[in-house]
Amino acid sequence: MKYLFFFLLLATSLSRAQDFSESWEGYFSFSQIVDVESGDGSIYVAGINxxxxxxxxxxxxETLSTINGLLGDEISTIFYSTSKEKLVIGYRNGTLQILDNNGDLTTEVAITDKQTISAERKRINGFFERGDLLYMATEFGxxxxxxxxxEFNDTYFIGDGGSQVRVSGLEFFEGQLYATTIDSGILRADLTDPFLLDFSNWIRVIGFPWDAIVEFNEELLAININPFIWELNNDRFVRTPDRIATRALDYAQTGQYLFLLSANQIKVYDRNFTEVTIIDGLDGEQYxxxxxxxxxxxxxxxxxxxxLLRIDFLNTLDFEFIEIDGPLKNGVFSVTTxxxxxxxxxxxYDIFYNPFPLESYGISRLREEQPWxxxxxxDILMPRSVSSILINPSNPEQVFxxxxxxxxVNFxxxxxxxxxxxxxxxxxxxTGEVDHFRIPSSGIDPQGNFWFVNSISEEPLHRLAENSQWTGFDFDDEFPDLFAGISSTKxxxxxxxxxxxxxxxxxxxAFDPATDQVGxxxxxxxxxxxxxxxxxxxxIDQNNTLWIGSTLGLRVLSNPSSILDEEVRxxxxxxxxxxxxxxxxxxADQAILDIEVDGNNNKWVATSDSGAYLFSPSGQETIFQFTKDNSPLPVNTVNDISIDFNTGKVYFATDGGLVSFQGARSSAPxxxxxxxxxxxxxxxxxxxxxxxxxxxxxxxxxxxxxVEGNLVYEAISQGGSIPWDTRSFSGNKVASGVYFxxxxxxxxxxxxxFKLMIIR
Known part of the structure; x- marks a missing residue:
């Protein structure tokens, strides 16, 4: 039965990635760096996705993202093959992507799709190249x-009885392949052995969990999780007096120096394994x-x-942060244009509008032709769990x-x-707290007043008038003690x-401030x-119809003010x-997170697990459904949507990052x-x-x-603009000339x- 493992990855699933750069843009964060590689004069920096x-x-x-074919999934490691001129990207879910020097991107999902490997065991931890083969350290072997x-070659399950073990590192040394594992110590096998598929041909050299292994100056060194540095001596690993600050995360080397990295320290050794320097702080700051x-x-x-930091390791006073343009982080919860x-x-916040555990981040802004x-x-007075941002149209630099x-926060x-x-x-x-305010949503009424929803409070609505006067509204007469115990939303x-x-x-x-009616x-x-x-x-759309999204689907109300009448429609x-x-x-049964109306009265709808939709004004026609599989959306949960009516761009906020789609410019009528x-x-x-x-x-x-008066195209606007693909009723593009x-x-x-000139 053990030889059946040979077939595990031979039936690989391979595909070519699609480029969406013509209609989409991505805005991904590189504040958190997952991995860094160098090759052919370039530095390859992996953010989360x-x-x-x-x-x-x-x-x-240049940036690689979902816009030009990356998956949007969480990256675990990258590797650059100088001999093949290929960048290899490994993901936590086991997917592999290979970018060649022509810009072609190949996607391999054999590990991802393999049902005999559990989801938590599919992560790719690292790569080691030998000849044409790339050896992959994974959570299963x-x-x-x-x-x-x-294409995939062999797969080695090297644990006891052919079990899956978490491999943290790989190294070749004196004809042997060494694997450090978290579960089974350090294992090795003879590379000339044709039966490495057989777990019994792998020998355990030493026990304990291990993080890394590296050959340096013709010596083999390994680091356990303690984390001490061990040296192979007479076929046995012997602990040296050296250790690093915390568990080993990465290493690098030149012909003269070895660099060992842990979470808060870099140790530099020379060829005699003498410590040259320790980098544990830069200009008094810890990172x-x-x-x-x-x-x-x-x-x-x-x-x-x-x-990303650049450090001259022989002169640590010479360092700099390399600016990589992007927002603070990828987990975008709200977007406003x-x-x-x-x-x-x-x-x-969760489905119950509970913000705990609280998140403490700033905010980001993107302006045309400028960096983030x-x-x-x-900077913004430390408001925790920011739910939304409101721009003052009278003073666009002011946001709430x-x-x-x-x-x-007024910013x-x-x-x-x-x-x-x-x-x-x-x-x-x-209710029951002293300094805990939950404000999930806000907006501006036609008179220019700002309104804020105050959740789990006796006064669920608050108005900030243009004269800077605040007014709180309670509805205890109509709904006694109701709002003090429920979460309000949008x-x-x-x-x-x-x-x-x-x-x-x-x-x-519904509430009418002019009459004090509530329903x-x-x-x-x-x-x-x-x-x-x-x-x-x-x-509310341009026909005064109220579109209502819930956790179980959609409803529309053609006369929303009827909520205030005795007979509710x-x-x-x-x-x-x-x-x-x-x-x-x-x-039906879709959890709807946001609804936006463009200038043509089309409806953009964000869902919790099905991506984003664009519907015709009536909802009878589905124009687009964007998902992770057919668009650059990094995930299928779209938290928020915002439309820039000046450019026609539609922005999608997701936990995997911010992307925008350049649709037809759809201004208001x-x-x-x-x-x-x-x-x-x-x-x-x-x-x-x-x-x-x-x-x-x-x-x-x-x-x-x-010019001869022949009708070539006709349309009726639904909003303030219409697109024309320069084709006539026959479907062919019109010829060069002047058109009225x-x-x-x-x-x-x-x-x-007015006139339009077309030059072919």
């Missing part, structure tokens, strides 16, 4: 991969190291939170940072920062200034008919037909046709995108004719005509 390739001479770089033929490589007389060291850029927050601005936890623990970079709490606002603490407004907000257990509420929508027929009382997303599902013509409910234009104009040779006709009123009719665009408003009262 993306890689930066740096040229130290030109100070240029040793796997061999042929870098020339791009948590993760990985290391050596190139051109410098060490390149990855850190846990501070990115506006005139001051793209703002992202890194807080969190990262503001530390201290909402926290699930510490109230609201203007380089100008002003202060927090709102019970001393200077109407905000009220969590807030939304209609054009009349009515406020709508959700809860996790009592449905949806409730619940999950009972005749009282709202919500699919369940958990409301996770709210959005029921919400309804959207019924569509599947591929077999069978009616079914749109997004205009009041008249005075600002109608087309872009690009003229259309030059080589252009293969859509011409965007913008500045339209809602439901404006656009007719495009040639005739635009009428829906009521035909207003008309405008």
């Amino acid at each position: 993306a890689i930066k390739i740096i040229d130290p001479v030109s100070n240029s770089s 040793v796997a061999l991969y042929d870098l020339e033929r791009l 948590k190291f993760t990985s290391m490589t050596q190139s051109g007389g410098d060490l390149y060291v990855g850190t846990e939170q501070n990115g 506006g005139e001051s850029g793209v703002w992202v927050g890194f807080g969190n 601005d990262n503001y530390s936890f201290e 940072i909402n926290s699930m623990r510490d109230g609201v 203007e970079p380089e100008v002003n920062v202060f927090d709102y709490n019970e001393t200077n606002s109407s905000l009220t603490p969590l 807030v939304e407004f209609d054009t009349a200034g009515r406020v709508y907000w959700g809860t996790v257990s009592r449905g949806l509420f 409730q929508l619940i999950d009972e027929v005749g009282q709202g008919n919500l699919i369940n009382p958990y409301i996770g997303a709210l959005r 029921d919400s309804r599902p959207i019924i569509i037909e599947d591929q077999n013509g069978i009616p079914r409910e749109l997004l 205009r009041e008249d046709l005075t600002e109608v234009f087309a872009f690009p104009n003229p259309v030059r040779p080589g252009f293969d995108g859509n011409v965007i006709i913008d500045g339209l009123t809602d439901r404006a009719r656009v007719k495009i004719t040639d 665009l005739l635009v009428n408003t829906d009521d035909t009262i207003e008309t405008t005509v």
Whole structure:
């Protein structure tokens, strides 16, 4: 039976990666470095799920991410083969990716898909190259991969009885293959033995758990988890007096020096194994190291939170942080776009809107044609578990940072920062607490007032008026003691200034500040008919229809103000037909985390495990469903969506990072046709995108004719813009020439005509 293991990885699953760079962008963090490699003059830096390739001479770089084919899964280790000119990427889930010097990316999922290996045993820990073969240290044993033929070779299960063991390191020495393991000590096998598949041909040299093994100056050294350094002497490992500060994480060497890295220290040895120096602090600061490589007389060291360091190991005063542009971290919980850029927050809360354990991070901002601005936890007055960020449209540099623990921070970079709490606002603490404020959501009503949802509080809504006056609203007369015990969620407004907000257990509420009316929508027929009382997303579209997302699906309410009437109108599902013509409910049983409406009244919907959807205005047509498998989304949980109406980019916040999709520019409808234009104009040779006709009123009719008056295209806008792929009704691209665009408003009262030139 033991020889059946030979077939474990021979049936490899191989695929070529897809490049999404034409329509997508990725914004990944390199604050936490997983691994660092050097080769052919470049430094390869692995973040959590993306890689930066740096040229130290030109100070240029390029990024590998889900945009150009990486998986988005968590990287565990990387390796550069100088002889094959290939970068090898190993993942925690066992997947292998190989990037060649032509930019082609090959994906191997044989380990990932192997059911006989449990998920926690699939991690790839390291690589060692010998000839065409790449030896892989994994959590289940040793796997061999042929870098020339791009296929798996053998797999060695080297534990007792052929069991799986966690291999931490591999080394060749005097014709023997040595493997350090966490479970079975150090094992070795003769490389000339044709039956290394047989576990009985592997000899245990010494017991104990081990972290690393390396040949240096014709000596074999190993480091156990204590962590002492041991030397092979007369076929036995003997402990030396030397040890490193904490467990070994990485090593590097030149012909003259050996470098051993632990979490807070780098030890440098010469060829006589004499300690040359210890690097355990730089300019008085301590850093948590993760990985290391050596190139051109410098060490390149990855850190846990501070990115990449370059250190001259012979002169540690000569060091620098290598700036790698990106946000503070990959776990993006919220994203907001506006005139001051793209703002992202890194807080969190669970399905019950409980923020514990609290997260303590800053926020990040991206502005066009500029590097990321990262503001530390201290820069923003330390609000824990940031839930959302609100931009003031009247002063775009001013943002409100909402926290699930510490109230609201008013932040203007380089100008002003202060927090709102019970001393200077109407905000009220969590029921039974003194200084615990949960603010999950905020928004701006049509009159320019700021509204904040105050969760588990007797006053669930608070208004900050333009005159800086705060007002708290309680609804004890209508709902005695209700809000002091429930978590409120999201807030939304209609054009009349009515406020709508959700809860996790009592449905949806509406409030009209002009009349002080308040009403409730619940999950009972005749009282709202919500699919369940958990409301996770709210959005009112351009037809004044309220779209309601819950943990079990979607409902729409055509007249949301009816919540305030004596006879509440029921919400309804959207019924569509599947591929077999069978009616079914749109997004049935899906947990919906966010809903956004673009300028054409299309709906973007974020879900907890099915990626993101784009639906037509009515919801009857699914235009896109983006998932991890068919797009650069690094995971299928999309926490938040934001649309930049100036550029048409749609941003997706996920726990695996921030990505954006460049859809058609979809601006909001205009009041008249005075600002109608087309872009690009003229259309030059080589252009293969859509011409965007913008500045339209809602439901404006656009007719495009040639100079002879022949109609070549016609469309009606749903919002402020329409795309045209420069094709006629026949499906063929129109020829070079001048085209006339005739635009009428829906009521035909207003008309405008302008020219578009196309050059093929």
